[in-house]
Amino acid sequence: MPTDDVLKNEFKTIILPMYKKLYPKSPMPAELEVWPGDQVDGGAVQGLVYVTEAVGKQLRAIRLYAMAHESGHVATVEQATILGLGTSIPGAGTIVYKKSEYLADLIGLHTIRRCDSQLAETIRGYFSQINTLLGNGDDMHPSGDKRVALMTEYMVNATAPAVTSSSAQGLNAAVKNAESASQTFGQIFRRIWAATVLD
Numbered sequence: 001m002p003t004d005d006v007l008k009n010e011f012k013t014i015i016l017p018m019y020k021k022l023y024p025k026s027p028m029p030a031e032l033e034v035w036p037g038d039q040v041d042g043g044a045v046q047g048l049v050y051v052t053e054a055v056g057k058q059l060r061a062i063r064l065y066a067m068a069h070e071s072g073h074v075a076t077v078e079q080a081t082i083l084g085l086g087t088s089i090p091g092a093g094t095i096v097y098k099k100s101e102y103l104a105d106l107i108g109l110h111t112i113r114r115c116d117s118q119l120a121e122t123i124r125g126y127f128s129q130i131n132t133l134l135g136n137g138d139d140m141h142p143s144g145d146k147r148v149a150l151m152t153e154y155m156v157n158a159t160a161p162a163v164t165s166s167s168a169q170g171l172n173a174a175v176k177n178a179e180s181a182s183q184t185f186g187q188i189f190r191r192i193w194a195a196t197v198l199d
């Protein structure tokens, strides 16, 4: 299968169903667009998610991370609304762009983790490659080091056992695990949303 078709198929069969389930109000496109380009890149606005052809040359876990990240931009407003944070990222200037990158990473990984925790673990195993691909960052993009550090913080805390009282002993491990992950996600999301200084 041509790489463009692989990407479009993975979006349609893996990433899009996850987002439709968890973010049904977000304006996700029915199809991924693949744009020319030999640099790993992508973008998203309401009703549009694209990645460059270079993404198609990456390993599956990295392709899925890239598509989940871009889709995360489309779902950011719905997620913020769910948390009662309003609909626009607070701040002025480049900090807003940087926050949107961190938030899209968080949403992407949390979405995957809620639907397929094993896939999230697989992606975690490629964080050093993802770090290298993300590089040094710029005015609008935090560095790979910083973005991977935040995703690592999420994964480490999301997989820690939830603190539960003895009355909660009836909860099974899967429920506790899901609670731990969404608490962690919510805490980190709120911290980034409200940050006044970021790099």
Ligand SMILES: [Zn+2]
Residues within 6 Å of the ligand: 069, 070, 073, 100, 101, 104
């Ligand atoms: Zn982005």
